[in-house]
Amino acid sequence: xxxxxxxxxxxxxxxxxxxxxxxxxxxxxxxxxxxxxxxxxxxxxxxxxxxxxxxxxxxxxxxxxxxxxxxxxxxxxxxxxxxxxxxxxxxxxxxxxxxxxxxxxxxxxxxxxxxxxxxxxxx
Numbered sequence: 001x002x003x004x005x006x007x008x009x010x011x012x013x014x015x016x017x018x019x020x021x022x023x024x025x026x027x028x029x030x031x032x033x034x035x036x037x038x039x040x041x042x043x044x045x046x047x048x049x050x051x052x053x054x055x056x057x058x059x060x061x062x063x064x065x066x067x068x069x070x071x072x073x074x075x076x077x078x079x080x081x082x083x084x085x086x087x088x089x090x091x092x093x094x095x096x097x098x099x100x101x102x103x104x105x106x107x108x109x110x111x112x113x114x115x116x117x118x119x120x121x122x123x
Contacts, residue, residue: 004030007022007032008056034057052081
């Protein structure tokens with residue numbers, strides 16, 4: 001069974017690119033276009049990994065990450081922050097909230113896939 005990757009981003013071009021990248025590497029994809037949908041998709045779709053933007057409508061990626069990590073049932077979900085926000089304080093905040101990796105946009109597709117494979121043990 002293919003592993004599920006939840007793509008959480010409100011920019012349609014990024015969503016399309018990430019969806020293509022993940023599916024071409026054998027992953028099933030789910031989509032969330034705002035922070036509330038992230039939590040809905042975690043409950044309904046049971047993803048193995050989340051590609052989480054910080055700047056999301058309704059609830060930002062930091063808050064979504066915090067809520068996911070607060071729920072013991074979701075602790076095994078891997079989270080990669082994929083965002084244009086790359087200041088040291090933001091990176092540190094992402095890790096302190098429980099992100100497993102932090103990648104700034106623009107990113108290398110090869111690097112992103114390598115992170116996904118590593119975190120899911122698919123290397």
